[in-house]
Amino acid sequence: MAAHITAASLGGPRFNDHLTNEGRRAVENGIWLCQQCSRLVDADDSAYDVADLIEWKTFAEAAAAVELRGYVVRKGRDFAALEAKMPELIEEMRTDLRSKPFTREIIALSKRVIYNPGPIPFFSYFHEDHDELLAKLQICEHYGAVYDVRRNDVPRWNLSEDFAEYLHGQ
Template identity: 50%
Template sequence: MAKRDDFSAPVIRTIAQRAGYRCSNQTCLCPTIGPDGADESASIGVAAHITAAAEGGPRYDSTLTAEERAAAENGIWLCQTCSRLIDVDVTSHSIDQLREWKTLAEMRAYLGIRGFAIVVSRSFQKLEDKMPSLVAEMRGDIASAPFTREFIIGSKNWSYNGDPENPIFQYYFVDHDNLKPMLKVMQNYDAINDTTYNNVDRFEFTEEFAEYLLLPV
């Protein structure tokens, strides 16, 4: 078994405190500590490694020393759900993105205790640069049905019986490689919201993204 360069207890405490004990995922930000049902506290926070603690792990960087892997700079504070997510969906959670989350989380905590707030604004043009064919298809759909906001994803062989009074768009795996990871990135950009139910992968454009798609090209 490869040797792990885990965080020490003081480092874990530093990572948590610098994030204000909130999940650093910018679409989550949930509190990770609070009172339990008795007289103690309960925590759902995890000090996750940005680059893996051992060879073979997610985003492992062989150029780092053991001390650098176990340092607070290589840690990000997340809730348990988001900690699991970044390691099972590595494609959508790069080192650069996690470092951006960490920076924003610490900025938010710094400003928060001083009575200020931070609002993140992302460029939809940058999003379009990452997935031009998918955004182009969405732009065409919105242009043809400007009041439709919902869409589903799936296979062209599947049959979906929706509400004929409320039409929705459809996007297919065969047309877009890595469709699910791309939609996760779109969620990170606040372009879409996940509205999945009844085992159907269903999403909704945010109004800001819909307005972007309707702008003249």
């Protein structure tokens, strides 16, 4: 819904008495927000100042311009928050990556299975070592830490370069 960055009338959230009536109605003083965010922003105008709203609008317009050119804009995820959810698995990945810094493929297996995918190096993570391993790897995928490269019905992923850099840096 259309919302005002500074209030349209005296007494409204973030009212700016230096603006003219025309300035209050101008596109530059407008921002598109969902209904819930619009209410939230206006209910606590001290938590959301004019500078924050202008930054949001500027970013949203820049992202839209990039997307119109055929690119995808997505919010980065906090890998530290991911690590807090599954510290043992992430630490194992970090240790593995330190031993083989150019390996990116990971495979989820049972210890009862012997698997040889060929010459591509990979890390193995075992269901017996990590409760709900596939669910954890799916969450890693949602965070952009890994992406699915499944072949031959074998669950496998590649580490994203952003995540590999995070693991190297910690």
